[in-house]
Amino acid sequence: MLKSSYKVMPKIRIYFEKKIVKDHKILLDSKQMHYLKNVMRKRTGDSIIAFNSNYEWECKLDLNVEKSIIPVNLVRKKIILPDIWLCFALIKIKNMNNLVEKISEIGVKKIVPMFSEFSSRIQININRFKKISIEAVEQSDSLSLPEISHPVSLPELLEDWDNERIIFLCDETGGNQILSAKKIIKEYKKFAIFIGPVGGWSFADREHFKDKKAYKISLGNNILKADTAAIYSLSCVRALLE
Numbered sequence: 001m002l003k004s005s006y007k008v009m010p011k012i013r014i015y016f017e018k019k020i021v022k023d024h025k026i027l028l029d030s031k032q033m034h035y036l037k038n039v040m041r042k043r044t045g046d047s048i049i050a051f052n053s054n055y056e057w058e059c060k061l062d063l064n065v066e067k068s069i070i071p072v073n074l075v076r077k078k079i080i081l082p083d084i085w086l087c088f089a090l091i092k093i094k095n096m097n098n099l100v101e102k103i104s105e106i107g108v109k110k111i112v113p114m115f116s117e118f119s120s121r122i123q124i125n126i127n128r129f130k131k132i133s134i135e136a137v138e139q140s141d142s143l144s145l146p147e148i149s150h151p152v153s154l155p156e157l158l159e160d161w162d163n164e165r166i167i168f169l170c171d172e173t174g175g176n177q178i179l180s181a182k183k184i185i186k187e188y189k190k191f192a193i194f195i196g197p198v199g200g201w202s203f204a205d206r207e208h209f210k211d212k213k214a215y216k217i218s219l220g221n222n223i224l225k226a227d228t229a230a231i232y233s234l235s236c237v238r239a240l241l242e
Contacts, residue, residue, distance in 0.1 A: 012040055013049040013138045015145065020050055020057050025068045033067055053145050054078045078143040082241045083190045085165070086234055087112040087157065089119035089197035091226045099227035100129045100148070104136035106234050107144050113151040118199030126150055158208050165190040167214040170233055172200050172223050175216035178236045184215055185240045193233050195226050
């Protein structure tokens with residue numbers, strides 16, 4: 001049997017913060033120009049996809065004079081994701097980059113880096129996280145770009161906590177299996193997953209959760225790295241909400 005020579009061309013998607021309006025030209029910056037022209041080998045008249053946090057448009061490319069795109073057809077509107085925050089204690093930069101990339105692909109409303117007693121004491125580049133998140137959303141065919149907050153201490157984060165947002169506290173010392181939380185999930189509309197640092201939650205950290213609606217969960221018998229724990233727990237919560 002002969003194999004088909006047909007190849008599915010990858011969809012080229014570019015994120016824009018600005019409003020996208022039909023037939024209103026959008027100028028490209030130098031990085032976008034380089035990507036489209038030199039990396040993806042696109043030419044004037046080719047179609048690409050442009051999107052923001054609300055809409056996705058098919059656009060025609062103009063690389064001649066003004067280096068722009070022109071939106072021509074509305075492709076789809078944003079689907080509202082479940083209201084989930086992913087709050088994680090600071091770890092190694094490489095692992096945090098992986099965490100941000102993968103949970104942006106899965107889909108999450110807000111990403112909150114935080115300091116706990118045993119977390120890493122490092123400087124992080126929020127703009128770098130945003131760039132990683134945008135690229136992940138572009139490639140995963142999503143329209144939902146998560147909000148990424150600046151690092152905050154665990155006590156500050158929990159000080160004025162909204163008790164309508166149930167906390168899933170991932171704990172290496174044990175707890176309920178996350179997939180057994182379906183009944184609890186059905187009782188709430190807002191969720192937060194808390195991932196601890198390499199050294200785990202300290203006694204002082206645990207004290208901050210005492211007066212909160214915190215449901216302690218186990219992610220299995222193996223002790224997972226923070227980025228793996230974030231990916232697994234978020235995937236489970238999303239699946240339980242389906």
